[in-house]
Amino acid sequence: MRWALVKVSLAVTAMVVVAFAVPLGLVVKEMASDRAFSNAERRAAGLAPVLAITTDREQLDRAVATTEDGAAGRMAVHVPAADAPGAKALEIGTRRASEEDLRTTRELGRATIAEVDGGSVLLQPTALSSGRVAIVELFVPEGEVSNGVATAWLVLAGVGIALIVGSVAVADRLGVRMVRPAQRLAGAAHDLGEGRLGARVPEEGPPELKSAAIAFNSMADQVVQLLANERELAADLSHRLRTPLTVLRLNAASLGSGPAADQTRAAVAQLEREVDTIIRTARDAKPRTQATGPGAGCDASEVVRERMEFWSALAEDEDRKVRVAGIERPVRIPVARPELVAALDALLGNVFRHTREGTAFSVDLHNGDDAVIVLVSDAGPGIADPAAALARGNSGRRDGSTGLGLDIVRRMAESTGGDVRIGHSVLGGTEVRVWIGLDGRRSGDTGGRRVQRLGRRKRGGGGTRRAPES
Numbered sequence: 001m002r003w004a005l006v007k008v009s010l011a012v013t014a015m016v017v018v019a020f021a022v023p024l025g026l027v028v029k030e031m032a033s034d035r036a037f038s039n040a041e042r043r044a045a046g047l048a049p050v051l052a053i054t055t056d057r058e059q060l061d062r063a064v065a066t067t068e069d070g071a072a073g074r075m076a077v078h079v080p081a082a083d084a085p086g087a088k089a090l091e092i093g094t095r096r097a098s099e100e101d102l103r104t105t106r107e108l109g110r111a112t113i114a115e116v117d118g119g120s121v122l123l124q125p126t127a128l129s130s131g132r133v134a135i136v137e138l139f140v141p142e143g144e145v146s147n148g149v150a151t152a153w154l155v156l157a158g159v160g161i162a163l164i165v166g167s168v169a170v171a172d173r174l175g176v177r178m179v180r181p182a183q184r185l186a187g188a189a190h191d192l193g194e195g196r197l198g199a200r201v202p203e204e205g206p207p208e209l210k211s212a213a214i215a216f217n218s219m220a221d222q223v224v225q226l227l228a229n230e231r232e233l234a235a236d237l238s239h240r241l242r243t244p245l246t247v248l249r250l251n252a253a254s255l256g257s258g259p260a261a262d263q264t265r266a267a268v269a270q271l272e273r274e275v276d277t278i279i280r281t282a283r284d285a286k287p288r289t290q291a292t293g294p295g296a297g298c299d300a301s302e303v304v305r306e307r308m309e310f311w312s313a314l315a316e317d318e319d320r321k322v323r324v325a326g327i328e329r330p331v332r333i334p335v336a337r338p339e340l341v342a343a344l345d346a347l348l349g350n351v352f353r354h355t356r357e358g359t360a361f362s363v364d365l366h367n368g369d370d371a372v373i374v375l376v377s378d379a380g381p382g383i384a385d386p387a388a389a390l391a392r393g394n395s396g397r398r399d400g401s402t403g404l405g406l407d408i409v410r411r412m413a414e415s416t417g418g419d420v421r422i423g424h425s426v427l428g429g430t431e432v433r434v435w436i437g438l439d440g441r442r443s444g445d446t447g448g449r450r451v452q453r454l455g456r457r458k459r460g461g462g463g464t465r466r467a468p469e470s
Contacts, residue, residue, distance in 0.1 A: 009167045013164045021156045028149055036140055045124065051079075076136075077093060078095070106125060109133070121138065197220070246314070252268050297336065300372055304344065339415075342412070375433050378429040
């Protein structure tokens with residue numbers, strides 16, 4: 001592109017220079033010729049007063065000799081013969097014009113120019129007192145006609161060359177200004193294609209290339225985001241395998257002793273390690289949990305009932321006391337059913353994984369005006385650093401933990417404008433409060449405290465206890 005611009009600029013400027021310099025050179029040459037013959041005509045007219053007074057040869061010789069052109073042998077005077085018998089024509093000086101040129105000048109009655117060897121002659125007619133017409137001949141050398149023309153042409157050529165060089169230099173600079181952003185864009189695209197996802201392009205240059213750079217950077221950001229979302233999805237889906245793995249581990253623990261039981265427990269442990277490896281390999285990304293539109297969501301009470309039927313069987317095997325409250329009537333929330341199921345399984349799975357057998361836990365559902373609160377409490381040892389526990393990927397170096405469970409819950413809540421908080425439960429252990437917004441935005445502190453107090457009053461006043469099911 002750079003050389004193409006230079007070539008175009010060179011061709012256009014050369015055409016412009018030729019179009020203007022050639023006619024201007026011809027005009028200069030014509031002006032020089034006009035100037036030379038105008039001066040010759042003025043000098044020839046200087047003999048007109050002498051011819052008007054006398055046609056005597058001796059006097060005319062002296063008059064011609066006193067002029068610069070006469071002394072240089074470039075002036076002649078042609079006086080026609082008188083009407084008297086025996087009169088002869090009079091010629092003074094060096095004659096160069098032909099007889100035909102002289103006759104033509106007398107007939108025309110005005111100055112004419114004739115080409116001769118070495119230059120041109122100006123033939124200036126002058127009327128005599130006798131009525132005859134004398135002709136003053138003045139020789140103009142070729143050098144005088146073209147005086148200054150060569151210099152003018154050299155100046156024009158220099159100006160033309162300077163214009164061409166200048167236009168090429170400007171075109172080259174403009175080409176560099178256009179080519180460099182394009183080269184940077186091509187290089188960044190090549191880097192992105194080779195997997196260097198941090199490749200970006202400075203958003204500068206001509207407007208078109210600047211727009212292309214902005215579009216490329218946006219595309220690169222989207223590619224990075226899509227890859228991150230894919231990794232996050234892989235991590236979340238892998239984390240959901242933790243729930244059936246927990247069931248398998250608990251069932252394997254009850255198999256007793258023997259080679260088959262040991263092999264089953266070893267296989268479950270190996271599978272858990274593989275799932276943990278997959279989850280830890282995944283990278284963080286932005287939340288992807290979103291409601292699908294107006295009316296989308298699920299009945300939180302129904303989901304809690306369904307999941308508690310599953311987890312109650314495991315709780316009975318481990319002799320855990322379970323309490324469930326607030327699920328007597330439907331509670332609609334703007335969260336897709338699979339997302340709420342994954343969040344509940346993550347919370348309850350943490351209870352089973354990180355508390356001893358026999359530790360009681362409860363699930364409470366509170367429905368407010370602008371939010372729904374899900375409380376999962378246990379009587380375990382609690383969490384020493386709640387803020388760190390909510391950080392994605394922070395497992396606290398605990399076996400069987402990837403640090404993604406609470407992050408799944410947090411992203412589900414934040415997709416509705418809510419949040420997740422960890423505190424101390426009335427059972428003495430950990431309380432995880434999941435705040436699910438109903439209007440798609442964060443509720444105010446006053447409303448949040450009101451809903452929180454409402455939930456605590458209901459939890460303190462008792463609830464519906466579900467008997468563990470086998």
